[in-house]
Amino acid sequence: MTEQISQRELRNDSGRIMRALDEGRTFIxxxxxxxxxxxxxxxxxxxxxxxxxxxxxxxxPSLDWSAVxxxxxxxxxxxxxxxx
Numbered sequence: 001m002t003e004q005i006s007q008r009e010l011r012n013d014s015g016r017i018m019r020a021l022d023e024g025r026t027f028i029x030x031x032x033x034x035x036x037x038x039x040x041x042x043x044x045x046x047x048x049x050x051x052x053x054x055x056x057x058x059x060x061p062s063l064d065w066s067a068v069x070x071x072x073x074x075x076x077x078x079x080x081x082x083x084x
Contacts, residue, residue: 002025002026002027002028002038003020003025003026003027003028004027004028004029004030004035005017005027005028005029005030006029006030006031007029007030007031007036010027010029010039017039021039021040021041022041024041025041026038026039026040026041027039027040
């Protein structure tokens with residue numbers, strides 16, 4: 001949900017607003033009761049540690065690479081002749 005804040009609140013309560021932005025909240029900033037802008041969090045790329053990724057996939061089922069290759073060969077034309 002978007003919260004409307006005044007220009008004065010933005011100036012006087014910037015710490016709370018910045019923490020709320022970190023949490024993903026969005027604000028409409030108003031001046032004299034009229035909306036003039038929007039504050040919203042930037043999208044951040046989230047990375048995980050390599051060890052955490054290994055742990056996530058440790059119990060995943062193994063792949064039959066021969067079956068994967070057969071599926072690819074069935075649906076994808078991999079002929080080396082140029083298309084003309």
